[in-house]
Amino acid sequence: MKDTEKLFELIKADAVLIISEKNRMYFTGFASTFGYLVLMRGNKNIFITDPRYYEMAQSLVRDGVEVVQIANGGAITDTLTEIFLQNNIAIVGYEDTELTVQQFTSLKHSLSGIKLVAVGNEICYVRSFKTETEIEYIKKAQSITDAAFTEILKVIKPGISERDVQVELEYLMAKNGAEGLAFDTIIASGINSSKPHAHPTDKLIESGDPVTMDFGARYHGYCSDMTRTVFVGQPSEELHKIYNVVLLAQKMGINNAYCGMGGRELDSFCREVIKSNGYEKYFVHSTGHSLGIDIHETPSASARSTDTLNAKQFITCEPGIYIPGVGGVRIEDLLLVEEDGITDLTTSDKNIIIL
Ligand SMILES: [Mn+2]
16 A cells, blocks of 8 residues: 555645545455545554445455454444544544535544544545556556447447437447446537537437547446547538647647646647637637546646646546537547656547548
Protein backbone atom coordinates (compact mmCIF):
# COMPACT_ATOMS: atom_id res chain seq x y z
CA MET A 1 0.00 0.00 0.00
CA LYS A 2 2.52 2.59 -1.11
CA ASP A 3 -0.41 4.91 -1.89
CA THR A 4 -1.15 5.36 1.80
CA GLU A 5 2.42 6.53 2.40
CA LYS A 6 1.95 9.14 -0.33
CA LEU A 7 -1.34 10.20 1.23
CA PHE A 8 0.12 10.64 4.70
CA GLU A 9 2.87 12.83 3.28
CA LEU A 10 0.18 15.24 2.09
CA ILE A 11 -2.05 15.45 5.15
CA LYS A 12 -1.92 16.23 8.84
CA ALA A 13 -3.88 13.35 10.31
CA ASP A 14 -3.04 10.24 12.36
CA ALA A 15 -5.51 8.14 10.39
CA VAL A 16 -7.91 8.34 7.47
CA LEU A 17 -11.37 6.85 7.58
CA ILE A 18 -12.52 5.53 4.20
CA ILE A 19 -16.25 4.95 3.83
CA SER A 20 -17.04 5.44 0.12
CA GLU A 21 -17.28 2.32 -2.00
CA LYS A 22 -14.80 3.46 -4.62
CA ASN A 23 -12.10 4.60 -2.22
CA ARG A 24 -12.49 1.37 -0.24
CA MET A 25 -12.07 -0.53 -3.49
CA TYR A 26 -9.05 1.60 -4.35
CA PHE A 27 -7.21 1.14 -1.05
CA THR A 28 -8.14 -2.51 -0.37
CA GLY A 29 -8.35 -3.81 -3.95
CA PHE A 30 -11.57 -5.49 -2.82
CA ALA A 31 -15.08 -4.58 -4.02
CA SER A 32 -17.84 -4.56 -1.41
CA THR A 33 -21.03 -2.68 -0.65
CA PHE A 34 -20.30 -2.37 3.05
CA GLY A 35 -17.19 -1.62 5.01
CA TYR A 36 -15.11 0.93 6.83
CA LEU A 37 -11.40 1.20 6.21
CA VAL A 38 -9.02 2.84 8.65
CA LEU A 39 -5.70 3.84 7.10
CA MET A 40 -2.93 4.53 9.58
CA ARG A 41 0.64 5.68 9.32
CA GLY A 42 3.26 2.93 9.07
CA ASN A 43 1.15 0.89 6.65
CA LYS A 44 -1.21 -0.31 9.36
CA ASN A 45 -4.66 -0.57 7.86
CA ILE A 46 -7.83 -2.10 9.21
CA PHE A 47 -10.83 -3.04 7.09
CA ILE A 48 -14.00 -3.51 9.10
CA THR A 49 -16.76 -5.38 7.33
CA ASP A 50 -19.70 -7.66 8.05
CA PRO A 51 -20.18 -11.45 7.76
CA ARG A 52 -21.23 -11.19 4.09
CA TYR A 53 -17.71 -10.12 3.14
CA TYR A 54 -15.50 -11.20 6.04
CA GLU A 55 -14.30 -14.54 4.68
CA MET A 56 -13.92 -13.33 1.10
CA ALA A 57 -12.13 -10.15 2.13
CA GLN A 58 -9.51 -12.04 4.11
CA SER A 59 -8.18 -13.72 0.99
CA LEU A 60 -8.73 -10.82 -1.44
CA VAL A 61 -7.54 -7.65 0.26
CA ARG A 62 -4.11 -6.26 -0.50
CA ASP A 63 -1.10 -6.91 1.69
CA GLY A 64 -1.01 -4.59 4.67
CA VAL A 65 -4.77 -4.68 5.28
CA GLU A 66 -6.09 -6.46 8.35
CA VAL A 67 -9.71 -7.58 8.07
CA VAL A 68 -11.92 -7.24 11.14
CA GLN A 69 -15.53 -8.34 11.46
CA ILE A 70 -18.01 -5.94 13.00
CA ALA A 71 -19.34 -7.33 16.29
CA ASN A 72 -22.67 -9.06 15.79
CA GLY A 73 -25.34 -6.48 16.49
CA GLY A 74 -22.66 -3.95 17.41
CA ALA A 75 -22.34 -0.40 16.17
CA ILE A 76 -19.59 0.40 13.71
CA THR A 77 -18.68 3.49 15.69
CA ASP A 78 -17.88 1.36 18.76
CA THR A 79 -15.38 -0.62 16.70
CA LEU A 80 -13.92 2.60 15.26
CA THR A 81 -13.63 4.25 18.67
CA GLU A 82 -11.81 1.20 19.98
CA ILE A 83 -9.35 1.21 17.06
CA PHE A 84 -8.67 4.92 17.48
CA LEU A 85 -8.12 4.54 21.22
CA GLN A 86 -5.80 1.56 20.85
CA ASN A 87 -3.69 3.38 18.28
CA ASN A 88 -3.59 6.83 19.93
CA ILE A 89 -5.46 8.41 17.03
CA ALA A 90 -6.54 11.99 17.71
CA ILE A 91 -6.90 13.45 14.20
CA VAL A 92 -8.82 11.56 11.52
CA GLY A 93 -9.09 12.47 7.84
CA TYR A 94 -12.47 12.04 6.17
CA GLU A 95 -13.67 11.99 2.56
CA ASP A 96 -15.28 15.41 2.23
CA THR A 97 -15.65 14.81 -1.52
CA GLU A 98 -17.67 11.62 -0.95
CA LEU A 99 -19.65 11.70 2.28
CA THR A 100 -23.22 12.91 2.46
CA VAL A 101 -23.94 15.69 4.92
CA GLN A 102 -25.87 13.14 6.96
CA GLN A 103 -22.93 10.71 7.09
CA PHE A 104 -20.60 13.52 8.13
CA THR A 105 -22.94 14.82 10.82
CA SER A 106 -23.39 11.37 12.28
CA LEU A 107 -19.65 10.72 12.22
CA LYS A 108 -18.93 14.00 13.97
CA HIS A 109 -21.51 13.18 16.61
CA SER A 110 -20.38 9.62 17.31
CA LEU A 111 -16.63 10.32 17.26
CA SER A 112 -16.86 13.34 19.52
CA GLY A 113 -13.34 13.05 20.97
CA ILE A 114 -11.74 12.97 17.52
CA LYS A 115 -10.72 15.92 15.38
CA LEU A 116 -11.95 15.43 11.82
CA VAL A 117 -10.05 16.95 8.89
CA ALA A 118 -11.05 16.96 5.20
CA VAL A 119 -8.72 14.98 2.92
CA GLY A 120 -10.89 14.30 -0.18
CA ASN A 121 -8.77 16.26 -2.65
CA GLU A 122 -5.58 14.61 -1.43
CA ILE A 123 -7.14 11.17 -1.97
CA CYS A 124 -8.11 12.21 -5.53
CA TYR A 125 -4.55 13.37 -6.11
CA VAL A 126 -3.04 10.09 -4.89
CA ARG A 127 -5.52 8.13 -7.02
CA SER A 128 -4.57 10.14 -10.11
CA PHE A 129 -1.16 8.42 -10.28
CA LYS A 130 -1.76 4.93 -11.60
CA THR A 131 0.16 1.80 -10.68
CA GLU A 132 1.34 -0.60 -13.39
CA THR A 133 -1.59 -2.90 -12.59
CA GLU A 134 -4.10 -0.06 -12.90
CA ILE A 135 -2.50 0.99 -16.19
CA GLU A 136 -2.85 -2.57 -17.50
CA TYR A 137 -6.55 -2.70 -16.53
CA ILE A 138 -7.25 0.63 -18.23
CA LYS A 139 -5.34 -0.42 -21.36
CA LYS A 140 -7.37 -3.63 -21.51
CA ALA A 141 -10.63 -1.71 -21.01
CA GLN A 142 -9.62 0.59 -23.87
CA SER A 143 -8.73 -2.31 -26.17
CA ILE A 144 -12.17 -3.84 -25.52
CA THR A 145 -13.72 -0.51 -26.46
CA ASP A 146 -11.72 -0.27 -29.68
CA ALA A 147 -12.67 -3.84 -30.65
CA ALA A 148 -16.36 -3.10 -30.10
CA PHE A 149 -16.10 0.03 -32.25
CA THR A 150 -14.66 -1.93 -35.20
CA GLU A 151 -17.53 -4.41 -34.95
CA ILE A 152 -20.35 -1.87 -34.50
CA LEU A 153 -19.48 -0.31 -37.86
CA LYS A 154 -20.93 -3.41 -39.53
CA VAL A 155 -24.20 -2.91 -37.66
CA ILE A 156 -24.88 0.79 -38.30
CA LYS A 157 -27.06 1.40 -41.34
CA PRO A 158 -30.10 3.47 -42.29
CA GLY A 159 -33.21 2.29 -40.46
CA ILE A 160 -31.54 1.10 -37.24
CA SER A 161 -32.46 3.06 -34.12
CA GLU A 162 -30.08 4.79 -31.73
CA ARG A 163 -31.31 2.47 -28.97
CA ASP A 164 -30.48 -0.59 -31.07
CA VAL A 165 -26.98 0.74 -31.76
CA GLN A 166 -26.57 1.28 -28.01
CA VAL A 167 -27.66 -2.25 -27.14
CA GLU A 168 -25.47 -3.82 -29.84
CA LEU A 169 -22.45 -1.77 -28.82
CA GLU A 170 -22.83 -2.72 -25.17
CA TYR A 171 -23.23 -6.37 -26.17
CA LEU A 172 -20.05 -6.16 -28.26
CA MET A 173 -18.11 -4.70 -25.33
CA ALA A 174 -19.35 -7.54 -23.10
CA LYS A 175 -18.45 -10.12 -25.78
CA ASN A 176 -14.97 -8.63 -25.95
CA GLY A 177 -14.44 -9.01 -22.20
CA ALA A 178 -16.03 -5.99 -20.52
CA GLU A 179 -17.43 -6.76 -17.08
CA GLY A 180 -19.66 -3.69 -17.26
CA LEU A 181 -19.98 -0.19 -18.62
CA ALA A 182 -17.79 2.73 -17.63
CA PHE A 183 -20.81 5.06 -17.99
CA ASP A 184 -24.14 5.31 -19.80
CA THR A 185 -23.47 4.92 -23.52
CA ILE A 186 -24.16 7.99 -25.66
CA ILE A 187 -25.54 7.41 -29.15
CA ALA A 188 -26.63 10.58 -30.92
CA SER A 189 -27.59 10.69 -34.58
CA GLY A 190 -28.63 13.45 -36.97
CA ILE A 191 -29.55 16.68 -35.22
CA ASN A 192 -29.48 14.86 -31.85
CA SER A 193 -25.69 14.93 -32.19
CA SER A 194 -25.61 18.64 -31.35
CA LYS A 195 -26.34 17.62 -27.73
CA PRO A 196 -22.97 16.50 -26.37
CA HIS A 197 -24.44 14.10 -23.79
CA ALA A 198 -27.59 13.00 -25.61
CA HIS A 199 -29.40 9.87 -24.40
CA PRO A 200 -30.09 7.26 -27.09
CA THR A 201 -33.65 7.45 -28.42
CA ASP A 202 -35.89 5.41 -30.72
CA LYS A 203 -34.95 7.73 -33.58
CA LEU A 204 -34.02 5.80 -36.70
CA ILE A 205 -30.70 6.59 -38.32
CA GLU A 206 -31.10 8.14 -41.76
CA SER A 207 -28.79 8.53 -44.71
CA GLY A 208 -26.54 11.60 -44.25
CA ASP A 209 -26.70 11.41 -40.44
CA PRO A 210 -23.69 11.84 -38.24
CA VAL A 211 -23.68 9.21 -35.47
CA THR A 212 -21.73 10.12 -32.36
CA MET A 213 -20.87 7.22 -30.08
CA ASP A 214 -19.29 7.97 -26.70
CA PHE A 215 -18.76 4.78 -24.75
CA GLY A 216 -16.51 2.92 -22.37
CA ALA A 217 -15.97 -0.47 -20.84
CA ARG A 218 -15.11 -1.48 -17.31
CA TYR A 219 -12.39 -4.04 -16.66
CA HIS A 220 -11.41 -5.12 -13.12
CA GLY A 221 -13.29 -2.03 -11.95
CA TYR A 222 -11.40 0.37 -14.24
CA CYS A 223 -12.88 2.52 -17.01
CA SER A 224 -12.09 3.32 -20.61
CA ASP A 225 -13.60 6.12 -22.66
CA MET A 226 -13.70 6.90 -26.36
CA THR A 227 -15.82 8.81 -28.85
CA ARG A 228 -16.15 8.57 -32.60
CA THR A 229 -18.54 10.33 -34.95
CA VAL A 230 -19.20 8.38 -38.15
CA PHE A 231 -21.48 9.21 -41.07
CA VAL A 232 -24.11 7.03 -42.64
CA GLY A 233 -23.96 8.09 -46.28
CA GLN A 234 -22.41 11.36 -47.48
CA PRO A 235 -22.53 14.14 -44.86
CA SER A 236 -23.49 17.71 -45.74
CA GLU A 237 -20.64 20.03 -46.69
CA GLU A 238 -20.97 21.82 -43.35
CA LEU A 239 -20.75 18.63 -41.27
CA HIS A 240 -17.82 17.44 -43.35
CA LYS A 241 -16.02 20.70 -42.63
CA ILE A 242 -16.84 20.49 -38.92
CA TYR A 243 -15.45 16.95 -38.85
CA ASN A 244 -12.16 18.11 -40.36
CA VAL A 245 -11.85 20.98 -37.88
CA VAL A 246 -12.50 18.71 -34.87
CA LEU A 247 -10.03 16.15 -36.19
CA LEU A 248 -7.38 18.82 -36.71
CA ALA A 249 -8.03 20.24 -33.23
CA GLN A 250 -7.75 16.80 -31.64
CA LYS A 251 -4.52 15.98 -33.49
CA MET A 252 -3.09 19.37 -32.54
CA GLY A 253 -3.76 18.56 -28.90
CA ILE A 254 -2.35 15.02 -29.03
CA ASN A 255 0.71 15.91 -31.11
CA ASN A 256 1.65 18.75 -28.77
CA ALA A 257 0.98 16.93 -25.52
CA TYR A 258 3.93 16.27 -23.23
CA CYS A 259 4.65 15.12 -19.71
CA GLY A 260 4.58 18.11 -17.36
CA MET A 261 2.33 20.32 -19.46
CA GLY A 262 -0.65 22.14 -17.98
CA GLY A 263 -4.15 20.80 -18.50
CA ARG A 264 -4.99 24.32 -19.64
CA GLU A 265 -2.25 24.17 -22.28
CA LEU A 266 -3.65 20.97 -23.78
CA ASP A 267 -7.08 22.56 -23.86
CA SER A 268 -5.78 25.65 -25.63
CA PHE A 269 -4.02 23.63 -28.38
CA CYS A 270 -7.41 22.16 -29.32
CA ARG A 271 -9.47 25.26 -28.66
CA GLU A 272 -7.27 27.52 -30.80
CA VAL A 273 -7.86 25.39 -33.90
CA ILE A 274 -11.61 25.51 -33.36
CA LYS A 275 -11.47 29.23 -32.66
CA SER A 276 -9.43 30.04 -35.77
CA ASN A 277 -12.06 28.23 -37.84
CA GLY A 278 -14.85 30.32 -36.34
CA TYR A 279 -16.50 27.61 -34.24
CA GLU A 280 -15.32 28.70 -30.77
CA LYS A 281 -18.80 29.24 -29.36
CA TYR A 282 -19.80 25.72 -30.42
CA PHE A 283 -17.05 23.99 -28.40
CA VAL A 284 -19.03 23.96 -25.18
CA HIS A 285 -17.11 21.63 -22.89
CA SER A 286 -13.58 21.03 -21.68
CA THR A 287 -10.96 19.12 -23.66
CA GLY A 288 -10.33 16.22 -21.36
CA HIS A 289 -10.32 14.41 -18.04
CA SER A 290 -8.57 11.50 -16.44
CA LEU A 291 -10.29 8.27 -15.44
CA GLY A 292 -9.76 5.21 -13.29
CA ILE A 293 -12.33 3.68 -10.95
CA ASP A 294 -14.36 6.80 -11.76
CA ILE A 295 -15.02 7.91 -15.31
CA HIS A 296 -14.01 11.46 -14.42
CA GLU A 297 -10.92 11.84 -12.30
CA THR A 298 -8.18 14.45 -11.97
CA PRO A 299 -6.24 15.84 -13.79
CA SER A 300 -8.48 17.72 -16.19
CA ALA A 301 -7.76 19.70 -19.34
CA SER A 302 -9.88 22.82 -19.57
CA ALA A 303 -9.52 26.56 -19.91
CA ARG A 304 -9.74 26.85 -16.12
CA SER A 305 -7.64 23.84 -15.16
CA THR A 306 -4.67 24.39 -12.86
CA ASP A 307 -3.63 20.71 -13.12
CA THR A 308 -0.34 19.47 -14.51
CA LEU A 309 -0.27 16.32 -16.64
CA ASN A 310 2.26 14.09 -14.89
CA ALA A 311 3.77 10.70 -15.61
CA LYS A 312 1.48 7.75 -14.78
CA GLN A 313 -1.62 9.88 -15.27
CA PHE A 314 -4.27 9.58 -17.95
CA ILE A 315 -6.02 12.31 -19.91
CA THR A 316 -8.63 12.18 -22.65
CA CYS A 317 -8.46 14.51 -25.62
CA GLU A 318 -12.00 15.10 -26.86
CA PRO A 319 -12.74 18.37 -28.60
CA GLY A 320 -16.13 18.75 -30.26
CA ILE A 321 -18.30 21.17 -32.21
CA TYR A 322 -22.07 21.18 -31.71
CA ILE A 323 -24.45 23.31 -33.75
CA PRO A 324 -28.13 23.11 -32.76
CA GLY A 325 -30.28 22.15 -35.72
CA VAL A 326 -27.24 20.99 -37.73
CA GLY A 327 -25.48 18.34 -35.66
CA GLY A 328 -22.24 17.75 -33.89
CA VAL A 329 -18.91 15.97 -34.03
CA ARG A 330 -16.69 14.77 -31.17
CA ILE A 331 -13.54 12.68 -31.38
CA GLU A 332 -12.05 11.31 -28.17
CA ASP A 333 -8.87 9.36 -27.53
CA LEU A 334 -7.40 8.22 -24.24
CA LEU A 335 -3.81 9.26 -23.56
CA LEU A 336 -1.33 7.86 -21.07
CA VAL A 337 1.29 10.32 -19.87
CA GLU A 338 4.74 8.91 -19.17
CA GLU A 339 8.18 10.44 -18.56
CA ASP A 340 9.32 9.81 -22.12
CA GLY A 341 6.14 10.92 -23.84
CA ILE A 342 2.48 10.41 -24.51
CA THR A 343 0.88 7.16 -25.66
CA ASP A 344 -2.43 7.32 -27.47
CA LEU A 345 -4.21 4.17 -26.28
CA THR A 346 -7.13 4.54 -28.67
CA THR A 347 -6.28 2.65 -31.84
CA SER A 348 -9.49 3.11 -33.83
CA ASP A 349 -9.29 5.03 -37.09
CA LYS A 350 -10.34 8.65 -36.85
CA ASN A 351 -10.14 9.67 -40.46
CA ILE A 352 -13.67 10.36 -41.57
CA ILE A 353 -15.69 7.14 -41.81
CA ILE A 354 -18.61 7.18 -44.24
CA LEU A 355 -20.65 3.98 -44.01
MN1 LIG B 1 -14.66 11.41 -21.97
